[in-house]
Amino acid sequence: MTLAEWQTRRDGIREQLWALLGDLPPRPEKITTETRAESKIDHYHRHDFYLLDNEAGVKIPAVFLTSKVAMPPYPVVLYLHAHGGRYELGKDEIFRPRAGGFIPADELTKHGFSVMCIDAYAFEERQHPDEMTLFKRFLWEGKTLWGMMLRDDLMALDYLHSHPEVDSSRIATMGMSMGSTRAFWLAALDERVYTTVAV
Secondary structure (H helix, E strand, O other): HHHHHHHHHHHHHHHHHHHHOOOOOOOOOOEEEEEEEEOOOOOEEEEEEEEEEEEOOOEEEEEEEEEOOOOEEEEEEEEEOOOOOOOOOOOHHHHOOOOHHHHHHHHHHHHHOOOEEEEEEEOOHOOOOHHHHHHHHHHHOOOOOHHHHHHHHHHHHHHHHHOOOOEEEEEEEEEEEEHHHHHHHHHOOOOOOOOEEEO
């Protein structure tokens, strides 16, 4: 496919992707938050908070790390956690060693990137007794679990895009495994994603 062909087809492809996700609630026009805690670590300031979503009636646990080695407006990596059947682990994945001892929170912030991560449905603070039951519940409501997860990721992107200390032209998505799939789906749905690292 040539670039010209892609440019004529991409809007239709994006519409098809949206249709596959189900009848999702509209995202809030203005993102509101509830602060939980703040702390200072070696390379970053840590902000723990909830994204409040009245349309879906949920609080989305989130963490935002602002790098100490950069000045605002910050380039930001929206880090999307993996699945792996590890329902106890969501946003805290960024603080755990990955392959080769890579700890996303440390490595990214010491190179000047700020980082945000949220708990997806069924993970960490949002654990559910049975992921399949949650999946079925959303189907009965005309939604999809995948669509609701991506909707939350888009709310995180909305938050970053509206944050006064974020360079909204330099927002990346990154993740491993299910996180990588969330990362490139998000980029396909929203052109505010500048680049994607899918591992």
